[in-house]
Amino acid sequence: MKSLALAGLVLLAAPVAADTDIFSLTGAERRAFQAEVRALLLDEPEIVRKALAPPPYQGGVYAEAAAADLDTLDTLKSQVLSGAKIALFVGEGCEDCARAIEELQVISETTGQEFILHDISDPAVAKVAETLEMDDLPFYVMSDRILRGWMPAMVLTRYLSED
Incomplete structure (x- = not known):
């Protein structure tokens, strides 16, 4: 579900990203982007949990x-x-x-x-x-x-x- 939500966010942002340089956002664009990312992370805290505590290496x-x-x-x-x-x-x-x-x-x-x-x-x-x-x-x-x-x-x- 989390990865589906993230994929959805990426797909929704794709048309905007095509016209927007993510590294040159205006203040309003940056705030909107931050709000979207914050909302996603609050709705899907498992994303942060996995990033901070990845599963152990499975090389064996x-x-x-x-x-x-x-x-x-x-x-x-x-x-x-x-x-x-x-x-x-x-x-x-x-x-x-x-x-x-x-x-x-x-x-x-x-x-x-x-x-x-x-x-x-x-x-x-x-x-x-x-x-x-x-x-x-x-x-x-x-x-x-x-x-x-x-x-x-x-x-x-x-x-x-x-x-």
């Missing part, structure tokens, strides 16, 4: 899934990485795949680190991608992580420099 909820993913990566490590630190999965119809390949080639030439290129048109590679539950291309695989989608060279270089 995903611990089992993360451990299972790492086990899967460990099982496939020799097949996917073949001794390299990073593997790139590409395929047809992938807009970012050529850019991902080029950036890894530059990183490889610059750092001397090799990478493995896998094309999912190969049925065995497609099976590995399925096992990893990855269907978006490109994606990168390292011994301890999977990176979904194209990554900038700066990000890849940082990950590759970790030991």
